[in-house]
Amino acid sequence: MLFTAFFKEAEVDPKEIAKKTGKTAKLYFSTVKEEEKPYNLWRHFDKELAKDMSLYITGQMYAREKIPHQTRQLVTVAALTVLSKPDELKLHTHAALNVGCTKEEIAEVIFQTSIYGGVPAANTALTVLKEVLEERGEE
Amino acid sequence: MLFTAFFKEAEVDPKEIAKKTGKTAKLYFSTVKEEEKPYNLWRHFDKELAKDMSLYITGQMYAREKIPHQTRQLVTVAALTVLSKPDELKLHTHAALNVGCTKEEIAEVIFQTSIYGGVPAANTALTVLKEVLEERGEE
Amino acid sequence: MLFTAFFKEAEVDPKEIAKKTGKTAKLYFSTVKEEEKPYNLWRHFDKELAKDMSLYITGQMYAREKIPHQTRQLVTVAALTVLSKPDELKLHTHAALNVGCTKEEIAEVIFQTSIYGGVPAANTALTVLKEVLEERGEE
Amino acid sequence: MLFTAFFKEAEVDPKEIAKKTGKTAKLYFSTVKEEEKPYNLWRHFDKELAKDMSLYITGQMYAREKIPHQTRQLVTVAALTVLSKPDELKLHTHAALNVGCTKEEIAEVIFQTSIYGGVPAANTALTVLKEVLEERGEE
Amino acid sequence: MLFTAFFKEAEVDPKEIAKKTGKTAKLYFSTVKEEEKPYNLWRHFDKELAKDMSLYITGQMYAREKIPHQTRQLVTVAALTVLSKPDELKLHTHAALNVGCTKEEIAEVIFQTSIYGGVPAANTALTVLKEVLEERGEE
C-alpha cells in the first residue's frame, strides 16, 4: 500500500488530541515541578516541535486505552530502570504513584528488572524511588 | 548491622524454594522448547551454579506474590524490549501469553517503550511477538 | 504555562502532515523492500497507531527543514551505529545514499563513532554498509 | 530433565551460604561506607528479598573459587566501566584494591575496555578510580 | 595478507601526526576548561598511553579530511546523545560551536536522535546544550 494513498484518508483531529494531551498530562504529572518537565526544555529550543512531541507522546501514546494507566506506568518504570535514566524515572515514579500504584508494586517492578538489566541499574532506580517517596512525604 | 550477625538467622528452606521454582517454571515456560531454555545452557557449563541461578531467579524472584504474574511478565517484556534481547524476549512473550496476557496488551507495552528506548528496539520486539504468535498459531 | 491553555491553540493540519509524510518517505525509502519497512510491522498490530507514528516520525520529524537531509541521515547513521541496531541502520543507509551521501562519507561517520560507542559497534555497522552497497550494486 | 525432578535433590545449605556471604562481604567491602552498600537500599524496601539477593550474589556467586578474587574484581571493573555504572564501580574499585589489585592494573583494565565500550565510558571510570584512590589516600 | 608483511611498509610519520593533533585539538577544544579535558585524566594514570591515545584519536581520526569538521561534530553529538554521555557531550558541544555549527543545528540533531535512542537520552543532551550555551553566553 502506498503511503500517499494511505494518508489521504488521515483523519486525526488535532483539537481532540490537544484535549487528551492536557488531560493525561494533568493526571500523570500534576505533582512534578514545572522546571523538571521535559516539555519546557523542548520549548526552550523549538516551540512548534515541543507541541508536536507533546501531542504525540502524551496525547497519542499515553492516552491510549489499551492497558490501564497503572500498567502503563509500571512498564515505563521497568524500561527507565534498565535504561538507567534517573531523571525521567523520577517523572514516571510520580506518575505511577499519581495513578494509584503502591510503592511496594513500584519497588517490586524494579527488583524484577535486576535479572534483565543488572543489579546496578536497579540500585539507581531504587534510589530514585526512595527520593521521590521522601519528597512526597510517603515514606 | 553486621552481615555475619544478620545472616546467622538465615532461614531459607531450600526444599520450599525448589518446589516454588518447579511450579513457576512450569507456569511460565511449558510452551518453550527445551533447547531454548537458559537453564540447560547454564547446566552445560556448571551444574551446581545452574541450580543456584534457577532457585534464585525462578524460585525466589518470579515466585514472589507482590504483583500478579501478568504484570510481572508485562514489565519483563518492557525491560527486554529496551535492552534489545530478542532471545530472552521470546521466552517471556511465551510466559506472558501463558499467564493470560493478550497479544494486544503485549504489543501495547512494546509500543509504549518506544518513547524511552527508541523505535528500533520496539521494532525488534514486535518482530519477536509476531514470530511467537505465528509459532503458537495465535495470529 | 498550562498545557490546556497552550494546546487550545493547536493548529496542526493533518492533511499537510500526511502530504509531507508521503513525500519524505518516498525520498528516503523508495529502495527499501516493502517487508523491511517498520510501518507494515506497526500496521500488523495497530493500524491507527501505525498511522500516528508515521505522521509523527516521518511527517513531523524527518520533514523538518532545519538541517539538510544529508546531515539528517548521517547523524542517524551515527546514532544507529552506536546503538547497534543493524536492521534500522540498513533502512537509513539506503536513505543516506538516496539523498546523496557517498559511501565514503557514510563509512567515515561509522569510523568516527568507534571512539564513542566502541569498535565492535562500528564493525557491525560497516558490515551493514557493505551489504547494502552490494545489494544496490554500488560497490 | 524435569525441573521438579531435578530440584528434589536440592541440597543447598543456607547456613553455609550465610557464612560464605559474611566472609566474602567483609573481604570485599570493609572499606565501603555503610550508606553506600546496596544491601541497605534493598532492605529499605524488602528485608527478606534483600537477604535472598545478598545470599545469592555474595554467597553463591562471589564466593565461588573458580577464579582468584583479583581476577573476579578486574572483570567486574571491566563490566561496570562499559556499562557506565559509576556508583557500583566505586564499590568494586574498593573491592579490587582490598583483594590486592594495584591501581596500575585497575587503570589498565579500564583503558583496555575503551576499545569495546568507547572512550567516554572509560573516562567516567578513570574519574571514579581517581576519586577512590584519593578517598583512601593511596594516590 | 599477513599482518607482518603488511606492516613492514608502515610509514606513519609521528611528527606529522603530533602536529595535526595539536592543530585539531586547538580548533575543537580551545574553549574547554583544562580540568575537563580527558587527556589530563589519561596522563594522570599513564603518560605514554595518554600520548598514544591523543595521537590516535585527535591526530589520526579527527584530523581526517573525509567529511567537514561541522559534520564530524554533529555526528559526534548524535552518538554521545544516544549513548547518554553528558560529560563527553559537553566537550563536543563546545567543539561543534567552535567549528561553526549553530545552536539550532545542534538542537535539531539531538531531537532527531530521540526517535532512535529514546526521548530521555535526548532530554539529557538538550540540558547539556542549554548549559554550554549559558556558559558561553550564547543563549
Add this chain to the structure above:
Amino acid sequence: MLFTAFFKEAEVDPKEIAKKTGKTAKLYFSTVKEEEKPYNLWRHFDKELAKDMSLYITGQMYAREKIPHQTRQLVTVAALTVLSKPDELKLHTHAALNVGCTKEEIAEVIFQTSIYGGVPAANTALTVLKEVLEERGEE
C-alpha cells in the same frame, strides 16, 4: 601543558609498533578465520585508516605489558558480554583460549557479569563460548 609543546617530543617508532602489532595479532587471532577479522572489513573501506587502527589497537593497546595476556582477555570477555557483542566476543574467546585461559575460567567470567549486565547478556555470551569450543573441538 600545551599539546603542541608536548607532542614535539613524540618519539613513537612506527616500525617497532608494526612489529608488536604483527606479533600480538598472531598470538591472539591465529585461529580466527580470515573473513571474520575486523581488519579486513576496515581495509575494505579505508586501507590507511585500517592500518592506523590496527597499529593503535593491537600494537599500542593489546601489546602493553601491564597485565598478563590472560587477564587482558578475560576482562575483554567481560566487557563484550555486557555490551552484547557476540561477533567480537567470538574473536576474543579464541584469543582467551589461545593465550591459555581455560573454558571454565571464561564461563566463570561470563556468569559473574550476569549480576551487572543482566542474565540475558550472559546467556548470549555462553552460547558464543559453546560454539567456539565446538568449532575448536575442545568440548
